[in-house]
Amino acid sequence: MEREQAPFTNDDEVIDFFSQTPFYDPHCNNEFCKMQQFDSSRLEKMYGKHYIVRSRHPDTYVIQDQTRNVVTNRNREESPEITLHGAYYIFEGEVHECPTLKSMVVEFFKSKEKENQNQNQNQNQNQNQNQNQNQNQNQNENQNQIQNENGNENENENKNQEIQKNQKIRKADPRIHQIIDNIFENIVKDLEIEFNSKMDIDEK
Incomplete structure (x- = not known):
């Protein structure tokens, strides 16, 4: 009213x-x-x-x-x-x-309880945020570790392929040298034959 x-x-x-x-x-x-x-x-x-x-x-x-x-x-x-x-x-x-004294006291404690609940809620939210940040950090670290491991595996694989290639080359080297030696040997023989034939013609 x-x-x-x-x-x-x-x-x-x-x-x-x-x-x-x-x-x-x-x-x-x-x-x-x-x-x-x-x-x-x-x-x-x-x-x-x-x-x-x-x-x-x-x-x-x-x-x-x-x-x-x-x-x-x-x-x-x-x-x-x-x-x-x-x-x-x-x-x-x-x-x-x-308001009565009782209602004021009750309201005071209610406000305090609500304030504590809000503080606890904020603390829980901060803890959850920290946990999420830690989880994200751990995930990033794990991903980086996996990438590093994959990179190391690729590097090792490349090294192994290079080693295998070098080993094949090393295995092929004796054959190449042997073929070259045979070619030179045949060339020398042909030259000796040609030289000897010329010497015979001159003597006649």
Whole structure:
């Protein structure tokens, strides 16, 4: 509920505006005094539930929900006792319920728990990121190692092929030399035959 009128001039106007909200108990002493047209000052002597304006500021009004009870001590003397049930405040024409100490403590621990959960979640995310980075690094290292091994295998294979080629050449060298020797030997024989034939002709 909102109020667009001028500021309240007294406590009765504040309570009257508050009585139009769901927070107001119609069975309270304020309602009884209103119906009987009693002055609100009588609430200070009445027992039971009632509302009072605890503090007033230019734009803010604090309303206290309380009950006045009778307490009898050991000497059978009666004295009033006030039990606080809650508080409300009117700010800029709107009525709000004040949080209790219990709700504030609960909300505080909830916020702390949520903060811890967020921290744990962030830590888990960081751990997962680190694990993924380590896995990627290990994969890259393994790939590099495999590439190096493949390169070494190719290099060794090339070396082996070169060695085998050289070995074949070495094995072929004696044959080549033998063929060349045979050719030279035949050439020498032919030259000797030709030379001898010429010598015979000259002698004749």
